[in-house]
Amino acid sequence: MFIPRDGHDHVTSPVEKTSAHGRTRRMAEAVCRWCGRLRYELAPAAATFGMTCLGWLHHAAGVAPSSYVGYGLGVAATAGLTWGGLKFKSPVATSLGVASVGTVLNTAIGAVTGPSVPSLIAGGVVTIASYAVYVPWLVKTRHERFNLQIKAAKTAPLPDGMGVNIGQPGVTGDTEEETALRRALVALGVPAVDVSRIVFTDTGWHALVTLPPGKNTSAQAVIAKRQQLQANLDLPGRLRLSEGAQANQLLVRLQTTDPLAGPGIPWPGVGVTSIEQPIPIGIYPDGSEVLIDIVDGHVLIAGGTNKGKSGAVNVLAGNLVACDDVLLAGIDMKPGALELGPWRDNMVALADDPDTARQVLVWLKSEMTRRGKYLSTLRGPKGERVKKWTRKHGKYIVLIIDELAELLRQAPDVASELMTLMQVSRAMGIRIIAATQSPSEQAFGGKGTDTRQQFGVRIGLPVNEPTPINMIMGTGAYGQGWRLDELDLPGKCMVSSERYTAPNEGRCFWISEGQILETSLEHAPAGEDAAEDVRPHPHPHPDPDPEPTPPTPPGGGGPHGGRPVLRAVPVYPDGSRIEENRLPLWRALEKAGPEGLTKGEAVRMGICNHHSSISPWLSQWVGQGWVEETGKRDRSVVFVLSAAQHTPAGETTDDSKESASCPASM
Numbered sequence: 222m223f224i225p226r227d228g229h230d231h232v233t234s235p236v237e238k239t240s241a242h243g244r245t246r247r248m249a250e251a252v253c254r255w256c257g258r259l260r261y262e263l264a265p266a267a268a269t270f271g272m273t274c275l276g277w278l279h280h281a282a283g284v285a286p287s288s289y290v291g292y293g294l295g296v297a298a299t300a301g302l303t304w305g306g307l308k309f310k311s312p313v314a315t316s317l318g319v320a321s322v323g324t325v326l327n328t329a330i331g332a333v334t335g336p337s338v339p340s341l342i343a344g345g346v347v348t349i350a351s352y353a354v355y356v357p358w359l360v361k362t363r364h365e366r367f368n369l370q371i372k373a374a375k376t377a378p379l380p381d382g383m384g385v386n387i388g389q390p391g392v393t394g395d396t397e398e399e400t401a402l403r404r405a406l407v408a409l410g411v412p413a414v415d416v417s418r419i420v421f422t423d424t425g426w427h428a429l430v431t432l433p434p435g436k437n438t439s440a441q442a443v444i445a446k447r448q449q450l451q452a453n454l455d456l457p458g459r460l461r462l463s464e465g466a467q468a469n470q471l472l473v474r475l476q477t478t479d480p481l482a483g484p485g486i487p488w489p490g491v492g493v494t495s496i497e498q499p500i501p502i503g504i505y506p507d508g509s510e511v512l513i514d515i516v517d518g519h520v521l522i523a524g525g526t527n528k529g530k531s532g533a534v535n536v537l538a539g540n541l542v543a544c545d546d547v548l549l550a551g552i553d554m555k556p557g558a559l560e561l562g563p564w565r566d567n568m569v570a571l572a573d574d575p576d577t578a579r580q581v582l583v584w585l586k587s588e589m590t591r592r593g594k595y596l597s598t599l600r601g602p603k604g605e606r607v608k609k610w611t612r613k614h615g616k617y618i619v620l621i622i623d624e625l626a627e628l629l630r631q632a633p634d635v636a637s638e639l640m641t642l643m644q645v646s647r648a649m650g651i652r653i654i655a656a657t658q659s660p661s662e663q664a665f666g667g668k669g670t671d672t673r674q675q676f677g678v679r680i681g682l683p684v685n686e687p688t689p690i691n692m693i694m695g696t697g698a699y700g701q702g703w704r705l706d707e708l709d710l711p712g713k714c715m716v717s718s719e720r721y722t723a724p725n726e727g728r729c730f731w732i733s734e735g736q737i738l739e740t741s742l743e744h745a746p747a748g749e750d751a752a753e754d755v756r757p758h759p760h761p762h763p764d765p766d767p768e769p770t771p772p773t774p775p776g777g778g779g780p781h782g783g784r785p786v787l788r789a790v791p792v793y794p795d796g797s798r799i800e801e802n803r804l805p806l807w808r809a810l811e812k813a814g815p816e817g818l819t820k821g822e823a824v825r826m827g828i829c830n831h832h833s834s835i836s837p838w839l840s841q842w843v844g845q846g847w848v849e850e851t852g853k854r855d856r857s858v859v860f861v862l863s864a865a866q867h868t869p870a871g872e873t874t875d876d877s878k879e880s881a882s883c884p885a886s887m
């Protein structure tokens with residue numbers, strides 16, 4: 222089982238654990254808790270031990286002759302009670318008489334002999350005898366009490382005052398809260414078999430309830446009735462329920478104060494210098510930081526509209542731009558890259574539409590291949606193969622995708638590309654941080670290409686209904702207490718990762734626009750250096766042969782995988798995209814200019830062959846008015862592009878030019 226690195230169990234405050242008298246206090250508390258839980262079982266042993274000690278005290282103080290008389294009278298009286306009980310067939314009087322005889326005798330022996338073997342033997346005999354009588358009584362009483370609770374649950378709310386006196390069977394606990402909890406469970410029809418002693422913390426209290434066997438008494442079933450239980454409990458605070466270590470164990474937490482409430486927790490500024498350090502994105506109620514280990518896996522940030530996704534993305538971006546071992550790239554599907562725009566200068570590429578997004582992914586894939594080949598040439602100290610990228614191999618690449626669902630909706634074809642990247646790229650030092658507000662299966666590429674499994678770190682923000690919770694946090698998460706629907710403020714979050722395996726509510730820092738701009742400015746590479754701000758591999762390129770060198774986008778890609786150039790997409794004069802297979806013909810027409818082009822010439826240029834027909838395309842373009850038939854050459858029709866001026870300049874002949882709309886220096 223995974224043990225969280227900070228050893229924080231998310232229930233007991235670590236502050237509590239590490240306080241000055243921590244260890245002794247915790248031990249004393251544990252003993253008290255244990256005694257409290259077993260109070261009924263321990264009662265006879267405690268009584269016998271107490272009376273033996275009193276006898277020894279009497280011995281130490283000196284036993285006067287009159288005391289012997291007193292003890293004698295005591296034994297006679299209790300023996301008389303026993304005899305009367307037997308005679309009048311009163312089990313209570315008989316039991317009481319037997320117990321009293323034993324106790325008085327034991328005390329008398331202790332008083333006469335002091336701490337001695339006979340006294341210990343007497344104490345032992347009395348203890349064993351008392352348990353012989355007590356255990357059957359205790360079992361019977363518990364059965365009766367349990368049956369009473371079930372009966373009460375089946376019939377109606379409990380009558381007033383029921384079980385207030387612990388001498389009577391009834392629904393009671395050690396504290397007011399435990400009694401309320403027990404009664405609330407009874408009213409729900411699920412009387413607790415056991416309630417651990419309630420632990421009070423700075424923010425409320427928690428207890429572990431063992432549920433009874435039955436038809437609808439599992440922890441999951443009770444969790445589903447949380448609202449009813451909260452109403453039954455009738456205590457101020459927010460009730461949280463999660464499954465314990467076993468299916469019949471319910472962890473009940475009542476939060477009475479919320480230290481995370483308020484307008485927001487200001488971002489304290491950059492907290493890391495390397496991506497290999499955990500990035501703090503917020504805090505937990507006990508004051509510990511919510512840490513994200515990007516090196517551990519791809520990161521998913523999901524939540525409802527206006528619940529703080531961009532805030533979380535920006536806090537991560539703000540830290541990543543300050544890491545000198547990271548190259549940042551972005552895909553922001555909000556038109557104009559509204560969210561990631563401020564980090565433009567800190568990124569090697571920022572795409573804001575499906576086409577440029579495709580190019581970023583192609584670049585990443587080629588970079589992944591190149592890095593894989595590079596790693597394959599390396600050997601460890603014992604000649605072993607190197608299978609994991611670290612900062613000594615070069616910079617990590619982090620791709621931030623804002624609105625993942627929108628990307629896959631607008632460009633469904635990139636789903637498989639993304640899947641490949643997510644599955645393979647981690648070992649090559651590439652990480653993806655994806656934010657989305659509609660985490661449906663479709664939003665992750667649909668069946669077969671569902672990328673969700675690849676997210677090792679998941680940051681769940683508030684959602685409006687429970688349905689998407691399992692989509693975000695994983696199968697069964699809702700029942701295990703990942704209640705994103707109960708997060709009541711924007712920016713509140715639950716993080717699931719190798720570090721955090723149990724649900725715990727935290728709150729992300731709030732980063733202001735001013736902080737974003739300031740951080741971006743402070744860490745943006747200076748001027749022209751930006752394009753070259755790529756640390757070359759410590760070794761020469763592993764494969765000097767140009768063939769296996771992974772392709773970098775034409776005109777872009779610095780040495781050893783520099784920044785990609787995002788190019789404008791070739792379009793027809795009406796703005797629609799020129800299909801891949803028709804592009805060579807269109808280009809050839811552009812190049813031919815007023816001279817025009819015949820089909821024979823196109824065949825000779827290798828654009829098509831005699832069997833493939835380009836006529837329908839040309840007819841279509843003629844119909845659109847983009848191409849004209851100007852006569853015949855060598856008995857073939859000459860086609861002239863009459864709309865060349867409409868074609869984006871960057872796509873005509875000069876491959877090295879950047880797109881004005883999406884330059885490499887973005």
Ligand SMILES: Nc1ncnc2c1ncn2[C@@H]1O[C@H](COP(=O)(O)OP(=O)(O)OP(=O)(O)O)[C@@H](O)[C@H]1O
Pocket residue numbers: 484485486524525526527528529530531532533658711712713728729730731732
């Ligand atoms: N960590 C936070 N602390 C306090 N308030 C926050 C926090 N995060 C978000 N908010 C509040 O919620 C609002 C919306 O936040 P944000 O834009 O990050 O949400 P979003 O989920 O990205 O929105 P969208 O669904 O439009 O993408 C913010 O304007 C701010 O008032």
